[in-house]
Amino acid sequence: MTTLGVWIAALLTLFILSFLYKDNPFYKFAEHLFVGVSAGYGVAFTYHNILIPNLYVPLFKQGDYTLIIPLILGIMMVLRLFPKVGWVSRWPLAFVVGVTAGISLITYLQSNALVQIRETLRPFNTFGNVVIAVGVLTGLTYFFFSKEHKGVFGKTAKVGIWFLMITFGASFGYTVMARISLLIGRMHFLLSDWLGLIK
């Protein structure tokens, strides 16, 4: 990092942190710059990693003319910016939705449903396996809304809520720690790289 780079990074860090006092022009400046720079990053990344290797080179250098189809569909997608012909963007959108639905159906069935069920159905030879089986079954019972949560069914769903609460608490704890570690990272940058107060 050059000295100028460190100063830019430090000032932008302070601009964002100034929001802790209240919303102000420095924060808004940094916020808008962040959106612009992130969008620009997306453009450059997409150009070099998707459009050039998957469209430009195969179509114009190697003569794979089937790629004219996604090129036309892509142009149709951009036409959404023009209200009079915007309806044609439904075609590429339909393709994207269809492919996503087809892939999701298989991958979710495999990895999220079948694998998770298989891993849950383990012999009750440890206390942990019992906890997992009970937690999954009661949790799924809570998510079943076609039957009123009353009686034994309601009590089972209640146990499911307890497991879900522990899950949310653990996830929340992890999220807090991740954010705090980012904050420590920024403070370390300011005090070490910028001000040189700590080594």
Next chain:
Amino acid sequence: MRRQVPLVITFVAGIIMIIQYFIPHEPFAGLQQRFNVWFLIISAFALILGIGNLIKIHGERISRQSAGWGYSVVLLVGLVTMSVVGIGWGIEPGTPFFYLFWNIQIPLSSTMFALLAFFIASASYRAFRARSFEATLLLAAAILVMLGRVPLGNFLWHRLPAVATWIMNYPNTAGQRAIMIGIALGVISSSLRIILGIERGLGGGQQ
């Protein structure tokens, strides 16, 4: 025509992606690879659409000189500079693009997320009040997991890290699995509805 063609495209694309899993031979295997590339290319154009929309909205704000139009100038300058520098000089380390990425985007994004530490702290103060048994469970799990992952936890009680690990491995896994299986069942039924044309609200507007 405007309604039927998208339904046919969705059906054909979705069915081919399903069939290629069960029959991983030609022509389906080849079609799947081709469709994946097409998907990437169309997604890239979707990004161009998003950028176009961003330029349109902020361009209008600047031309009308509506409140905060100066920030729109900042946004567009950031967008154009990053795009031109990235496309013109490449995105590898050592390029001007990488300099901007390292000195502007990284500090901005990590500080933006670090800022959430303060908001998450105030949110946890409100959420973690033990008003009911369920809230107490949430509170206890969060505190035990946080303490179990830092040296202070080990200092307070040497078994605290093991307790945190047990919570993560068993009750947390059980809850996560119940959620994942629920999501999977939802995604599978939604995907089927979309492919079979029962779900039609994805065309985007009444054009």
